[in-house]
Amino acid sequence: SDLFGRSAGDRILQQAGSRLRDALGSECTVSRIGADEFGVIIPSVAGEGDIGERIRCLLETLSEPYDVRYRTARLTASAGCSLFEPYANTAESVMNKAEMALYNAKRRGQGHFVLYSVEMEKAAKTATRIEQALRRAIAADEVEPYFQPIVDLDSRRIIGFEALARWTDPEIGVVMPATFIPIAEERGFISQLAQKVLRKAILAARDWPDDVYLSFNLSPSQLVDQQTVSQIKGILASTGFDPRRLEIELTETGLMTDPRSAAKIIEELRDHGMRIALDDFGTGQSSLGRLRDFRFDKLKIDRSFVSSMLEDQPSEHIVRAIVALCEGLRLGVIAEGIEQEEQAQLLMSLGCSEGQGYLFGAPIDASAALLLVHA
Ligand code: C2E
Numbered sequence: 001s002d003l004f005g006r007s008a009g010d011r012i013l014q015q016a017g018s019r020l021r022d023a024l025g026s027e028c029t030v031s032r033i034g035a036d037e038f039g040v041i042i043p044s045v046a047g048e049g050d051i052g053e054r055i056r057c058l059l060e061t062l063s064e065p066y067d068v069r070y071r072t073a074r075l076t077a078s079a080g081c082s083l084f085e086p087y088a089n090t091a092e093s094v095m096n097k098a099e100m101a102l103y104n105a106k107r108r109g110q111g112h113f114v115l116y117s118v119e120m121e122k123a124a125k126t127a128t129r130i131e132q133a134l135r136r137a138i139a140a141d142e143v144e145p146y147f148q149p150i151v152d153l154d155s156r157r158i159i160g161f162e163a164l165a166r167w168t169d170p171e172i173g174v175v176m177p178a179t180f181i182p183i184a185e186e187r188g189f190i191s192q193l194a195q196k197v198l199r200k201a202i203l204a205a206r207d208w209p210d211d212v213y214l215s216f217n218l219s220p221s222q223l224v225d226q227q228t229v230s231q232i233k234g235i236l237a238s239t240g241f242d243p244r245r246l247e248i249e250l251t252e253t254g255l256m257t258d259p260r261s262a263a264k265i266i267e268e269l270r271d272h273g274m275r276i277a278l279d280d281f282g283t284g285q286s287s288l289g290r291l292r293d294f295r296f297d298k299l300k301i302d303r304s305f306v307s308s309m310l311e312d313q314p315s316e317h318i319v320r321a322i323v324a325l326c327e328g329l330r331l332g333v334i335a336e337g338i339e340q341e342e343q344a345q346l347l348m349s350l351g352c353s354e355g356q357g358y359l360f361g362a363p364i365d366a367s368a369a370l371l372l373v374h375a
């Protein structure tokens, strides 16, 4: 609706509805059940393969260009589906399951189709259990930052630490961020968690030498939330921490949800003195245009390239190109996931200045980091 106005947006959706009806034929039911959501009932389905095939065709049909007011629009649709089994479920439960499948499809990005499964429901239940435990842990202040050293590759001196969240549940044990960050993100309480972890990380970093910086990960939803900036500024002010010692890592996925909002947040953080690093660079939907549309200070070469660069020529070339790109654009460059000395040597020879990985140290708690940095 940004480009075409609301009524035009609605016209596109009406056209989309007609396309669905035409494609499905008269034995199927199509109804608009939300602003941009359609419900479809397909009476005769010959198993899971058949429905997958048919829905993928529908998604393709929907993605063909639309003509609106002498302009061309496109849309991408996602689909969730559940099979009706007489006596096994009610119409309502089929709808709920289809909705759960749709939710999962959307989470995979645009244009996906997901068929409901029992495993999906189990995963949702597990996530809910983790959510409850995590909310309690956040309230009880049990989520802690760990710190992984970042070194200058030439001198091997520690020049910074990346804060990585760790949660130890009394019953579950240590839970890794790959498990709990996405749950906090999807269920809307990542900023609460992030603020607590950032505050603790800064309190730890205050005891480090002044020339050692702290790097902190922002998650995608924080980049669409304009409160993020004031939250970070507030923590910096109340802890008296120099913003120039704080580096913010973000990923391309995070930029894409709402590029304008992300650009604004990036500008404000930079204006306040923080540096911005683009994390996991080279993965995701990399587009070099992003380096022009957003102002970064540093690129972080993804671990997947570093770990394969010794055996795999393409990976080495990609790393070489990223380093050269950073040189040309006057951006800092750091490689993550360095585990072997040979990788460090190769990176140094390519001109990469900063490194991070198990070779130099795994993430450790605040007191261990303090010992290390003063050793
Ligand atoms: P990331 O930002 O890409 O962080 C690097 C991950 O690689 C960390 O995993 C780190 O422990 C691991 N790693 C570091 N060196 C090596 C190495 O040499 N080899 C291997 N195999 N792995 C290495 P971790 O701590 O499990 O964190 C996973 C992800 O969770 C992070 O990926 C980051 O995206 C997210 N995350 C962690 N803490 C936070 C946080 O406080 N906020 C947000 N938004 N995300 C966080």
Ligand code: CA
Residues within 6 Å of the ligand: 162, 217, 249, 279
């Ligand atoms: Ca990171």
Ligand code: CA
Residues within 6 Å of the ligand: 279, 280, 300, 302, 303, 336
């Ligand atoms: Ca990374």
Ligand code: CA
Residues within 6 Å of the ligand: 280, 302, 303
């Ligand atoms: Ca990574």
